[in-house]
Amino acid sequence: MRRTTATRRAAFLALPLLSLIVAIGLPACGNGEEAGNGDGGTGTAASPTVVEFASIWVNPPRKPALEKVIEEFETVHPDIRIDTEFIQPDAYKMAIRTKVAAGEAPDVFFVWPGEWLWKFARGGQVMDLTEELDEDGWGDRFLPNSMPLFEYEGGTYGVPMLMQCKYFFYNQQMFEDRDLAEPATWDELIHVCETFAGEGTTPIALSNAQAWPLHHYATILWQRLVGEDQLLRDYDRVTGGDFSHPGYRQGLEMLEELISQGYFTPDANGVDRDSARLLFASDESAMFYTGTWDLGWFQDESLTPAEFIDNWWMFQFPSVPGGEGNQSYMMGAPDGYAIAADTDVPEAALTWLRYFTSPDVSKQLVDELQELVCVEGAVTDQNAGPRLQKYANDLSSAPGVTPWADIMLESSVREAFLDALQGMLDGTVSPEGVLQRLREAHAKAREEAAQE
């Protein structure tokens, strides 16, 4: 009894104190452990140089494939040890910023290119690799269209790894049972949706708990209607436009049609990605508009029911006749890796990154991941399955790839935009309301940029 009273007193004193610490201290704290071994990257087999490496490859088949590559690398380079931290993609966006802000950036870390990476470049947080890429043709290894988003004001701040594009994955059996063909135009897509919705089946699986999936629809519709060049001009945080082209509003209104007709998973703002994948793989939804990062997922028997693995195929986002964009454009972007500007082991970090992006490793990764590695010659008839080959062919014949908006918009603009789109999915924000919030946030960010 006496002890309980004491506990109560302690709790009474400690709780308010803790709450203050938590409330105020959260943005400011970072831990002070960890120290590079500071030898500039010349380790020995007995005391190897440690390269900290941050990856988002948390699931099979990616994780075991990466672990295998690292193991092989360490056999070839016994003087270097790769210390990998695996972080879930959505948590990663926050984790890496916190680490970098606290001066604890890993030596080599995963990045999305575009404004997402450029911000790190502006802050002097990532190494300019221009000279290194010129040496012995390292830079020439990569697919040419995968490089531009890593370039910023004359420097190159990362190297591409996987090229990701969006596709509608669809359930072939469900389409066949209803005599439906792959829709090539927007009206045909609406017809497919009507058919499924008419029988009480949700046409398209959607998870929007992380807020970004829905904006891919907006991005590609804008590309179709507004045009890819105007879109890039409007995104720019310094010179950006005001999103005044009528196609912006039209695109959002078309998206609103999908929402109001009930073509998406209900309450999708509260549905996470794994649930959406499961809804698609269990015949609950006929289509899933997802990225090529799921090519591996839906072909991996530990993640997807075996009978479903052969029952899906993919088509590109339909064209919107009359739109001002090139209707054959794809939407997507590469992902990649950067080296921290303040790394203690630049040589070892470079050695690892060169190895990781070497032609042999790339071929091996394509084989195991069934994803598109941005290295010339990585995808071959031998190591790529039919779906990946289709993707690689589509990509090489596409006139261009428009990047998704979230890596191109300044972070506060992106958050305001994604927030407004979640509202639109809930029916609480109109298409015009989304545009208004996008424009306001964008104008504010431009003002900020002008004061730098």
Place this chain on the structure above:
Amino acid sequence: MTPALVVFCLFALGPILFGLVLAAFHWDPVGGTTRFVGLENFQDILTDPRTHSALKNNLLWITLSLVVQLPLALVLAAALSDASRSSRLLRTLFFSPLVIPAVAIGLLFGIVLDGHFGVLNAALSLATDEPTRIGWLSDRRIALLALIGVACWQYTGFHMMVLLAGIQSIPRELYEAAAIDGASWWQRLRGITIPLLRRVMLVDALLIAIGSIKIFDLVWVTTQGGPNNATDVLATHMYSTAIMSERMGAGSAVAVLMLAITLLLALIHARLAAREGSD
């Protein structure tokens, strides 16, 4: 005394002052820009509808926690205050959720409450013989209530213990005398326990209120403030402003707002306690 002061300055006062200063700046640690903006961050967050809805959610959280947890904890404490084996066992059971980390609880209830594949809906489907698909965490109308429910499940046992400590300090003779006079269990609760427990209940109510203002982990792990900000509270709002939108200054301004509310609660408590003491 000195070591305690050093620890306090380092881990409490320092961060508080740093947060106060930060709130007056536009600071982007990744992009590397720092600019003094005065009260602009406060103006921004005070006019931001998301701050209003987060504050409203916190107030609902406090209110429902008080309404549900305090009476429930009181009844449990009164019923389980004896030293019998069954009471001791039940006390341990009710208290046990508190020792589970909030992250584990969040993950656990994420599985239980999932709208499509959740355990609760599966159980309801079995019980009602009809497919149940309630989006406990994905329907914006009930997500916040579901989370408050989880918090009540987690913390009621703790508040039971706090009140129990108070009950056990009430002299036994009072209850014995009342029993001789033929007072029922309910009459003893109303006539002896509640009046003599007022101070402890006041402290406990403050603990509930402060706990509800700073609630973060459960929300972040389950919904991250979603769907569409329906479960956004001040702490998640602070986090997403500072980290997701990379507006450290504005995030700190939210933190200062939380500090102000917490201080206000502490002040109210101090006034009430002082008045109690002078009775």
